[in-house]
Amino acid sequence: xRVLVPFxxxxxxxxxxxxxxxxxxxDEKLRPVLEVLDTTPLLDAPLLEFLxxxxxxxxxxxxQVIATALPKLLREGRDPREKARxxxxxxxxxxxxxxxxxSAEPLALGVAQQAALDAITAHLNSPGAFLLDGVTGSGKTExxxxxxxxxxxxxxxxxxxxxxxxxTPQLVERFRARFDLPxxxxxxxxxxxxxxxxxxxxxxxxxxxxxxxxxxxxxxVPALGVIIVDxxxxxxxxxxxxxxxxxxRDLAVLRAQRLGIPAVLGSAxxxxxxLRNVALGKFTRLALPARAGAAVEPRVSLIDLRAQAVHxxxxxxxxxxxxxxxxxxxxxxxxxxxxxxxxxLLCTGCGWIAPCRSCDARMTVHQRSGRLACHHCGADEPxxxxxxxxxxxxxxxGHGTERVEETLAERFPGVAIERFDRDxxxxxxxxxxxxxxxxxxxARILVGTQMLTKGxxxxxxxxxxxxxxxxxxxxxxxxxxxxxxxxxxxxxxxAGRADRPGEVLIQSQYPDHPLLQVLLNEGYAAFAARALxxxxxxxxxxxGRLALVRASSTKPEGALEFLRAAxxxxxxxxxxxxxxxxxxxxxxxxxxxxxxxxxxxxxxIESAHRAPLxxxxxxxxxxxxxxxxxxxxxxxxxxxxxxxF
Ligand code: ADP
Ligand code: ZN
Ligand code: ZN
Numbered sequence: 001x002r003v004l005v006p007f008x009x010x011x012x013x014x015x016x017x018x019x020x021x022x023x024x025x026x027d028e029k030l031r032p033v034l035e036v037l038d039t040t041p042l043l044d045a046p047l048l049e050f051l052x053x054x055x056x057x058x059x060x061x062x063x064q065v066i067a068t069a070l071p072k073l074l075r076e077g078r079d080p081r082e083k084a085r086x087x088x089x090x091x092x093x094x095x096x097x098x099x100x101x102x103s104a105e106p107l108a109l110g111v112a113q114q115a116a117l118d119a120i121t122a123h124l125n126s127p128g129a130f131l132l133d134g135v136t137g138s139g140k141t142e143x144x145x146x147x148x149x150x151x152x153x154x155x156x157x158x159x160x161x162x163x164x165x166x167x168t169p170q171l172v173e174r175f176r177a178r179f180d181l182p183x184x185x186x187x188x189x190x191x192x193x194x195x196x197x198x199x200x201x202x203x204x205x206x207x208x209x210x211x212x213x214x215x216x217x218x219x220x221v222p223a224l225g226v227i228i229v230d231x232x233x234x235x236x237x238x239x240x241x242x243x244x245x246x247x248x249r250d251l252a253v254l255r256a257q258r259l260g261i262p263a264v265l266g267s268a269x270x271x272x273x274x275l276r277n278v279a280l281g282k283f284t285r286l287a288l289p290a291r292a293g294a295a296v297e298p299r300v301s302l303i304d305l306r307a308q309a310v311h312x313x314x315x316x317x318x319x320x321x322x323x324x325x326x327x328x329x330x331x332x333x334x335x336x337x338x339x340x341x342x343x344x345l346l347c348t349g350c351g352w353i354a355p356c357r358s359c360d361a362r363m364t365v366h367q368r369s370g371r372l373a374c375h376h377c378g379a380d381e382p383x384x385x386x387x388x389x390x391x392x393x394x395x396x397x398g399h400g401t402e403r404v405e406e407t408l409a410e411r412f413p414g415v416a417i418e419r420f421d422r423d424x425x426x427x428x429x430x431x432x433x434x435x436x437x438x439x440x441x442x443a444r445i446l447v448g449t450q451m452l453t454k455g456x457x458x459x460x461x462x463x464x465x466x467x468x469x470x471x472x473x474x475x476x477x478x479x480x481x482x483x484x485x486x487x488x489x490x491x492x493x494x495a496g497r498a499d500r501p502g503e504v505l506i507q508s509q510y511p512d513h514p515l516l517q518v519l520l521n522e523g524y525a526a527f528a529a530r531a532l533x534x535x536x537x538x539x540x541x542x543x544g545r546l547a548l549v550r551a552s553s554t555k556p557e558g559a560l561e562f563l564r565a566a567x568x569x570x571x572x573x574x575x576x577x578x579x580x581x582x583x584x585x586x587x588x589x590x591x592x593x594x595x596x597x598x599x600x601x602x603x604x605i606e607s608a609h610r611a612p613l614x615x616x617x618x619x620x621x622x623x624x625x626x627x628x629x630x631x632x633x634x635x636x637x638x639x640x641x642x643x644x645f
Contacts, residue, residue: 001038004077006031013037013077015066017048037077042203043069047220050255058639059617060244068244069218071196080200082193093190093198094182094207104177106146107292113139116286120262121150124225127257131232131274132266134288136493137295137457140266141171143288144228145178147264148209152179156225156261157208161216161252163234163454169432170457171230172211179209186212186219189428214239214248217255227256231454232265232274233486238642245638268493269486269524272532276542291497298464298495298502300520302511312407313399318465318505319411326415326444330462330500334404334447335491337471339421340375341367341403342396345383349392354384358597365396366423367403377596404447404467412445420448453491459498464491466506473513476591477645478540481515481531489524539606541640545613547605548641549624550590552598554632559601562633563587567603569623570616581612591645598634604644 005014011034023030043051043066051069055062067075074080109117112134120130120143134140148158162171172185184198184207201207203220210219214237217227229237229252237249249265250273256263265274265283277283291297308315314334322332342365345354354363356374363372365383373380387394396403401421408417418434425431431451437443438458446452446461469488472480488506496502508516519527536543549566551559567584578584583606590600607613621637 001041003033004035005033058246059621059637064244071199072192073196093194094184094201107142112288113143116143117146119286120147123262127260129253129263129283131270131278131283131285132264133270133285136268137291137497138288139292147226151225156223157221158226159221160211160228162230163236182207183209186216217248217251226262227252228264230266233267233269233271235642269489272482273542275528294499295497296501298504300492300504303505303507304511305507305509315507321463325463331460332445332463333461333494334465335452336401336404336467337449338400339423339449340364340400342398342400344397345394346397347387347392347394350390352387352389360592360594401447408445415444416442417445418443420451453487457497461494462496462500462502464495464504469506469508485519485527545607545610548638548644549603551635552600556599558630558633559599560587563601563603565627566624570620579612579616581608582616
């Protein structure tokens, strides 16, 4: 329960996590609680225990972990039962049952869907993790709906996690159409009050279905009977910044295990972590090898950018394929992982390239808004027409989504284009509106970033074009290949999801690259089967374990010096050896040394096993915390980091 306590001159909200009979402090030093704010516990004992476990595992203060689990207004001491005011509040956060349940009747399951459902429902009262490994469009969502139906029939509640707000409206819609029950949806676009209300409807049991993004993994759900993680490979399950860097996918599996209920992880492109867990017998793999209903898998081919005429970033064969699919009444989706107009502003007179003043990075051109923006630190400034150094006119180099949209508008006059990226879909509700224009058929060409690759079900998209597959082919990050393969399969999966067959064209300068060849000819599973032994040889995850300490400083050498001192503590200033199985790599400068005006460095801690890494961190972190912190220095720990370069 929450209590109001005196804290210096302030009154703050605290959470009682334990009662102690005695205190080591004398009575006169103790101050009484001013007020108990709740009549019943906000978090039940298993959930509190789970949060404490997470605090231990990620070596993060338990108070901040609990704060992550609570809506902001509750942390501020507000009453969770507070009634929402205004119209919007009823539309967001908690959705009432649909008035008509029209086309939402359960579908007759395919053989593989039925087998997967049976395997999971046979274990509803026991801990177990299932990997629902189903190609895009194989009907994973239909299986989720049936699992939830079975859980509800037993009086339980269900928690469904999805990667991003982009997926939430459609997923919520499908659940709403199927179940005649209130559903709580928790995502980042809710107002504080909507969030508290949705949280309360989940916690009180009023909404027995809870659908949400990352932090929803902490939502209290009475009689929780299953946790489903859709698109489990998605990087957005990992909190990558701020203080508490957790993996909602990993925590979902753990929470389910502690409660003795199943966790169901679904993906067409499972993470290597999950594939490894299947190989170890920790997860049960359930396969949906074919598309549901009449849909067939799309035909995928490569366009060799070196051998084809290219019109402003789009190869002629792709343009011709677009003509054909549009003429046949299909929609076309183009994916490009780069927002803005162009990634570089160049002076052809003197070679000047617009730099960010605070980062080792270039500024991105945003033509329509007339700005230059840094995508690393958020800095922005007016777009110059002439070179600030020599006065010669400047030129935009390369292509972002904004420029591709402009090119398409010229090449396909009168054809409605819908752009999907963070620049155009900033406002609340704008993504839903864009999705609606695609579904209604008003939009014919879709161009966008990562946002477009995720989970959407656009039945009339028959052609998918990937404008640049090459950006991560030669990355130093050990996960880059896995990410690229996942993105390509996911974006390809948007094509031909209904009765019309789909076609996918991928542009590349390196069509012979083994990753592309294996992926296209043999599929994701074969790609993973080849890439996993390489990970094992290098002892990278999912074989070895990692923790990463990142530090930054306002002084060029500050972060590196601090990490050197921290590394020295690991071996008691060199006098003792590191524990068995634990190795330090670095410290060294970060891949982008200067970012947002600060100098970044990192220290990687590797271990063959989880336990020695945890023991090491337990012992070492207090020593690092005790180090003298130079002014302007910040550091953080990331256990199981996703990105290490
Ligand atoms: P996934 O989540 O695996 O990408 P979806 O659940 O979105 O796939 O299903 C893709 C399409 O196939 C949807 O239109 C869905 O209604 C349809 N579908 C799913 N299961 C069946 C089935 N058993 N019979 C016919 N159509 C199905
Ligand atoms: Zn110049
Ligand atoms: Zn910058």
